[in-house]
Amino acid sequence: MDADVKKDEKVHGSYRPSVQRLTHIADLLCIVLLVIGGRAVALGGELDILLSTLGVVAALVGRYLIQRERTELAVPLLLGVMMVLVSVSMVVNQGLYSGALLSYPCLLIAAGMLASRRVFLGLLVSMLGMVALITWISLNGMHTYVAVPHGPGRMLVVSSLLVLGAVAMWLLANDLHHARENLDHEIFQLENSQASLNYLAQHDPLTDLPNRSLIEERVGNAIGRARQSGKMVALLFLDLDHFKIINDSLGHIAGDQLLREIASRLKKVVRGGDTVSRQGGDEFLIVLAEVDSIDAMTAVLMRIQTLVAQPLTLQDMELVVSLSIGISVYPQDGDDFGTLLKKADTAMYQAKSAGRNAYRLFSDEMSADTYARLGMEQDLRQALVRNEFELHYQPIVDMRDGRVVAVEALLRWLHPERGMVGPDAFIQVAEQSGLIVEMGIWVLQQACQQMVIWQDEGLPEVLISVNLSAVQMHRGDLEQSVRDALQRTGLKASLLELELTESMLLHDSEASILLLQRLKQLGVKLAIDDFGTGYSNLSYLQRFQVDRLKIDRSFVQSIISNEQNRAIVTAIIQMAHSLELETTAEGIEDEATRQLLAALGCDCGQGYLFSRPVSASKFMAQVR
Template identity: 50%
Template sequence: MSMRDLDECVLIIESDSAAATLIRASLVVARDGPFSVDRVANLREGMEWLSKRGAKAILLNLFLSDSQGIETFNKLYAISNGIPILIMSAPEQEEQAKLAILGGAQDYLLTGFIDAHSLSRAIRNVMARQLVEEELYLEKERAQVTLNSIGDAVISTDISGTVTYLNVVAERMTGWTQAEAVGQPFTTVFRIVDGITRETLRNPMDRAIKENKPVGLTIDSVLIRRDGYEAAIEDSAAPIRDRGGRVTGAVIVFHDVSEARSMLLKMAHLAQHDFLTDLPNRLLLNDRLMQTIAMARRTRKQLAVLFMDLDRFKTINDSLGHLVGDKLLQSVAHRLTACVRGSDTVSRQGGDEFIVLLADVENANAAGHSATKILTALAENHCIAEHDLNVTLSIGISIFPDDGEDAETLLKNADAAMYHAKENGRNNYQFFKQEMNERAVERQSLEGSLRQALARQEFVLHYQPKVNLKTGAITGAEALIRWKHPVRGLLYPKQFVPIAEETGLIVSIGQWVLREACRQAKAWQDDGHRPIPVAVNISAVEFRREQLLAEIKDILRDTGLEPRYLEIELTESVLVHDIASTMTALLALKVLGVQLAIDDFGTGYSSLSYLRQFPIDTLKIDQSFVHDIAAERTDVAIVSAVIGLGNSLKLRVIAEGVETGKQLAFLQTEHCEEGQGFYFSHPVDANAFVKLLGKDNTDYTVN
């Protein structure tokens, strides 16, 4: 038998030889044929035939010499291996033929109405139907294998919200097997609540069907598994449409974000709290202070800011060591917290500076009473590592609204009053007085000089190398601005950049920095040095300007520097200000070809969700975390987490502030790619940096 014969083979199972001969003759000459036809006389022979050979279709008479009725079909169907079966039935046996249809037969033909054309057409139809069903089955199998291979959970429903499918991940996350879930209402299988309010959330599948568009899950969605276990989830639901565009159901794709959300909350807490004392840090204090001012303004009440500094703390820290000093700071934090109400805020600003925000005071005397209470509590000895330590405070107090109507002014004036307390013998408190504003006058003088600095060409860039921690090679440079003040000498960014940002001068200064950094990078290349990227930090004010992209294009064109050799560094607080506009700006910069880095990562509103969306190339671990990784378990955990996060997202990770061999060794162990800090080099001018580029890599000890 040829391959075509096998492909077109029709098996007739008919005990009546005359009837079988007529059927064979019809099929051999059929217009839709011809077919290759074989005939057996009874069920036993038919079953033997099928066990040895194949067929494309079977014509079966239910009433044979060795088997009668529906049992004939059932026995044959059980071994037919999916071959389509057509029943040949006399009119009086039609009910048996219908039962066979219900059991899986493709069709039935009444023997009194069979002709060559109708018979061959019926066979062609069942063959075509079988081919389509096989293709749909394979497609379905491929889809199911794919869905079971992905890491996300998938559930689909029909238009009424009844579950039609779960993949294996969805089975594991919901606690329902597919066999149990199919046919159940979606809300029975997929139970979600708000993780904060615990209220049942609206059915996302219902929303997708009614709105006829993809919808995202509500933030803080929590899935309650069948056994009561809870998992934070995120993702989206979408409608399913048929070929005509009609909605026939919905599908939801989701995944467990419990660990990521837990890390996010932990990092958010760390970003807003002091790592040593766990008190609110400067960022959180500013937020609370602004809220408290707004409340006081509405209720016409007063608040007080107490700015305090430990007297002669440096002596204790230097003589007894940092560990004792840190324990003392923790003891001070504990006593300060015990002295105030729950509605007040105690914050550590860094070093030995603390701020207390008294949210509601009747008058200045009440703030003085709190300051006296604090001085008394702190005067008692602190027993630290078998040392009885005595520490005192100098406290400056400013009152809202008399001493300022905004957070910055209140903090500035309390700071000025604190210095006055130190000048008056320490261990006392002083209220702010207007004559303490000499520092404000000094600031005005600095601002005036700053406005002329660009025109007088008083700015200069220094460059600090970024180093590969495996090879020691210089991989890039960060451009850092310095101000050669004609009277004060060399000033660093923290001494004038805040003023520049407040006055708007940061825009013109930032343009100069970008242009000069690009010019210098291209000049190094033109002098024959190996091309390396130069990084420039962009402030929030600069980044939010619509003209930034055009200005960067102009600078790159004018200087001739390829975009890939410019890296823009942005802080987290800049990125999360306006997600939509931030994404647009970042994508435009990415299309231009420049590199993008998150500077000081971990100190702002760290968000894994945004990190995954933004087209970032590099994470820079803030130097505050790197500084104490040899001693602080918290910092070790943070640095390890950030490195692991960056590596998993295929991002470059650069540790800032590397100053010791121990820090370097830890970073190498954690597979941090690059480092930057005094261990390798201080920031140096362009000429000195050229010498660094010319050095052999072994000059940087990285093993």
């Protein structure tokens, strides 16, 4: 199939073939006109010679315009000139007896397929007018039209017109068939991509367990049934003890293997109507539906702890892991997912504070976690005053040539007692207390200022990417914060990228849409961070006018060994490119993964393969 044919498309309701195909039709028209002109020369018909010559000239002009891709001029020109020439020939020769009348239907079919509605209607009206004019001339005796006897010459003209119409229609119909096949194939690919994303929207890619969106639905259904039966529903919040130590010492691959094994064990221990879900990180949720008694629930808890505690082997090391479990129960602890989750989370922290490898049922007396969080909040307030925060920077590189095209600013807390503390340890408290708004303003100012400093030191223009919190969007004056940061530092708005999570866009409120539209009007770029781990949805990508999708590391790190993750990443990249969005793969740690992602068409990459997050001075040294 010709490459040009593949580009066929429908535009404004009319078929638009390739330049190559229109050129073929123009060439065929020239040949037919030359044949008719040759017959006219042989018969000595001066008018027919003139008309054929004008037709050839028009065909050549049309061919020239087609070659210059000016088909919007070439098509009306060819159709109009041919219609005029045919009409003149009919008026002065045989009228409605003329074989040239066969050209009218061909011209109308071509106009319907190639030209605009206005051109088509214009031709039709003109043809009807010519038929009426010829009839009027004949009825008023102004010209007597006589049918020419059949002969070789007439056969040649009629046959030439039939061949011209047949070949032109066959070429266009063949193009339409190929275009339909291409469209069907693209629709099939889009449906497959949508199916992958729909599954992704409800399942954790690492463990294949239901994710938060699906577990919330299951809890709601279980509560609805429990209202009818009078039974209880238990929500278990499970957290792996010492997982960070295992993950840091053995690596992310071993950590992921551990999470998959725990997920498999949890699925084996629950009943048929129960649901196991991965909440994120090393946290799992279990919904025990239709629980008859606390004793029955306790029996399930004991089975969970026993099965999870069985030794497992990771990288030739035998490990024994444990869980801290918090439990909340419908109806006494709440009657909705959010309330039950919050209380199960509180109970889980109580189990951890009790020494881990334990479970606790929520009770109103549980306040230790609350006190701890209040202490963390006070420390964060002091950290802002004492300027204990700093930014580390991780480059984002072009997958094709390795150039640094962006840098992500990552918040760190230099705690006077605990040393360098990552955001996972304090962001939740910062969001709950509202301190994240003030911290976010500081991050924006520092990141923009640092990029200006780097530019003064000779760093080429690259994006500086800053993470946003949902609290900043809904409780702070984010637009003004961004304006202030850009104005005070002098950084170009086009060099600032704001990263949002999928959950931040879930509510799809009018206020959120307007806010992001105003940010886009400033010139800043928007990216979706950890794409695929939350509520993946094609529609919000267009509504919120995002520029980039950052594919979550949970897909990327197992893309070589996990065919499902590879298919999901492929679907995300294809979908992003169809929407003209750039893609960045997070968590790239080896060259083989980079090469595969580059082959799949991923635009940019980020991860330990290129650089860990480093201080501003170290980052500049690396770039140099």
